[in-house]
Amino acid sequence: MPLAIVPDDSSRSRPPTQAPLTNTKYEVEFVAVGRAFASERRRHGAPVSGHLVVRDISLSIAPGEVVAILGASGCGKSTLLRIAAGLDSPSAGVVRIDGSPVAGVDARCAVAFQEPRLLPWRTLAGNVGLGLPRESRRQDAALRVAELLDLVELTAFANHRPREVSGGMAQRTSLARALARNPGVLLLDEPFGSLDALTRLKMQDLLLDVHAAAPTTVLLVTHDVDEALQLADRVVLLGTEPGREGATIREVLGVPGQRPRDRGSAELAELRATLLAGLGIDRHTH
Ligand SMILES: Nc1ncnc2c1ncn2[C@@H]1O[C@H](COP(=O)(O)OP(=O)(O)OP(=O)(O)O)[C@@H](O)[C@H]1O
Numbered sequence: 001m002p003l004a005i006v007p008d009d010s011s012r013s014r015p016p017t018q019a020p021l022t023n024t025k026y027e028v029e030f031v032a033v034g035r036a037f038a039s040e041r042r043r044h045g046a047p048v049s050g051h052l053v054v055r056d057i058s059l060s061i062a063p064g065e066v067v068a069i070l071g072a073s074g075c076g077k078s079t080l081l082r083i084a085a086g087l088d089s090p091s092a093g094v095v096r097i098d099g100s101p102v103a104g105v106d107a108r109c110a111v112a113f114q115e116p117r118l119l120p121w122r123t124l125a126g127n128v129g130l131g132l133p134r135e136s137r138r139q140d141a142a143l144r145v146a147e148l149l150d151l152v153e154l155t156a157f158a159n160h161r162p163r164e165v166s167g168g169m170a171q172r173t174s175l176a177r178a179l180a181r182n183p184g185v186l187l188l189d190e191p192f193g194s195l196d197a198l199t200r201l202k203m204q205d206l207l208l209d210v211h212a213a214a215p216t217t218v219l220l221v222t223h224d225v226d227e228a229l230q231l232a233d234r235v236v237l238l239g240t241e242p243g244r245e246g247a248t249i250r251e252v253l254g255v256p257g258q259r260p261r262d263r264g265s266a267e268l269a270e271l272r273a274t275l276l277a278g279l280g281i282d283r284h285t286h
């Protein structure tokens, strides 16, 4: 029987599949990672000394762990994520995934950005399908796409185009596309940054559901302290020391409690105050 992706929101049961949603989760290790960017100004063809963005970043992320990176704008969060994905190379140190160094764009990772970056002429199902490995068989691919759309609660909109859905739905499509090839590491760069506050909270809950169904390793960059506390096992605070160039890890904080966490708990309030202070934000302004 040919398989078609039909809008059917009434059926929430997942189709039987050969493979679980994801069974891959890799350790990610940053070992003494640094990144300097050469200045664009050149004197007589020779580069002027580089601008050091991050330095001495060493961090080990366990398979299946969710780690959030917090830090001021421009401190190098996206740079670290891009290095982990193999979209950029470190000037010093190395990133290892599952024990082997990242060299070039790494197929073990999937990345989702602040903007969904969907192809406007493709349906949501077609966009999710773009994340599948090229060698996927047609029938397997249709099943996988249906399963992922179900996971992000978009089955009824499979045949819609991106312009016909909301920003949150587009972002859910982007998340499904990132999960399509069963990544061992999911890299999220402010994935909910462009959404309104309510949609953002819903997306955070959805990400927790997704992680429960597909417990891959997640590295999440965010500006939002509460988002980090809600989603992460550990929060890494990046920052610079006064008078020194290059952001380093200032603090790594474990977040207590099972997810979903009580946003109003006293324990989280204390961590929130610590993180806000670390970001240089006076608690009276909040
Ligand atoms: N390709 C590049 N060439 C030169 N400089 C770069 C390049 N990419 C990033 N930078 C510089 O590195 C610094 C860190 O950038 P990055 O995008 O990692 O910051 P960020 O912490 O993600 O900031 P934001 O929170 O605003 O997204 C910035 O000063 C930026 O200008």
Ligand SMILES: [Mg+2]
Pocket: 077, 078, 079, 189
């Ligand atoms: Mg960034």
